[in-house]
Amino acid sequence: MTSNHSKISALLITYNEINHIEDVIANVRFCDEIIVVDSYSNDGTYEKLNEYTDVKVIQHKFKNFADQRNFAINQVNNNWILFIDADERITPELQKEILEKVSSNTQSVAFKFKRQFIIQGKKIKYCGFQTDTIFRLFKKGTTKYREDRFVHELPIIDGETELLNHKMLHYSFNDYESYRKKVEHYGKLKALELHKKGTQPNAFKFYSKFLYKFIFNFIFRLGFLDGIAGYNICKLNALGIIYRYRELKRLSVTPK
CATH class of the missing domain: 3.90.550.10 (Spore Coat Polysaccharide Biosynthesis Protein SpsA; Chain A)
Structure with missing residues (x-):
């Protein structure tokens, strides 16, 4: 018991x-x-x-x-x-x-x-x-x-x-498309969080972060050792930053 x-x-x-x-x-x-x-x-x-x-x-x-x-x-x-x-x-x-x-x-x-x-x-x-x-x-x-x-x-x-x-x-x-949708959803939520804190969209900053995240995880965190799956996962995770930027940009021009 x-x-x-x-x-x-x-x-x-x-x-x-x-x-x-x-x-x-x-x-x-x-x-x-x-x-x-x-x-x-x-x-x-x-x-x-x-x-x-x-x-x-x-x-x-x-x-x-x-x-x-x-x-x-x-x-x-x-x-x-x-x-x-x-x-x-x-x-x-x-x-x-x-x-x-x-x-x-x-x-x-x-x-x-x-x-x-x-x-x-x-x-x-x-x-x-x-x-x-x-x-x-x-x-x-x-x-x-x-x-x-x-x-x-x-x-x-x-x-x-x-x-x-x-x-x-x-x-x-279950597949890469469902993971892409999950990453996009998380990116939009993160954008809302940043928007409420007053963060402004900056294309150079966000695209630089996208490249850094992909290179860091694929090269320095050894994602390439996981083969094609590793490449796709690192790319999709980095894309979350792009989704975050696009949503933050949309929120910044949406009338309150």
Whole structure:
């Protein structure tokens, strides 16, 4: 029997994740509670979720990732929160490590996971992903996300943190076009964040950053060792800066 202090609530935020939703729900069955905050999906995700009698599903309008995650945090009932995206998976080794940590007398209140990026069955070892880590497990009441960070959200943690040993799997996209759309979406959110801070569009600055990001990840972070997949990923990640610039330019000329 799981003691109250070590019970875990799995949290997901979703939008149009019909290709992932069944697998990710099965993946977090070891948790004591599963809560999904859905941003009004229109691909059958919401309907599929409602087939589960033991999954709490809430629809909440999407403003940005930080707002959505903070809303989700407020819905949990247990002492530990495991955030997982629909395209992520907990390995058996990581699951064991998670359960050991939450049942121990650890002083840490938040845990960072390493992630293994995978595309079409191929593990991406470089392109900057070799140092990819993210906070995914924390005690209730110790963590919230900065409201001024709309994308690549940043948690504010009150207490000690720790990096776990085993990796989470990250199936970020099924094909390059879906990844391009994801990068474009993130770029637009980042542009809105910059616009609210008063940043002005500067073509030279943004196109220089595009070239720097591609060269840095493809050459210096060894993306070329991942072959054609590495080239495409580095190019798409760099394109996020161009999408950011275009959206910032549009926002700067849009009447308030």
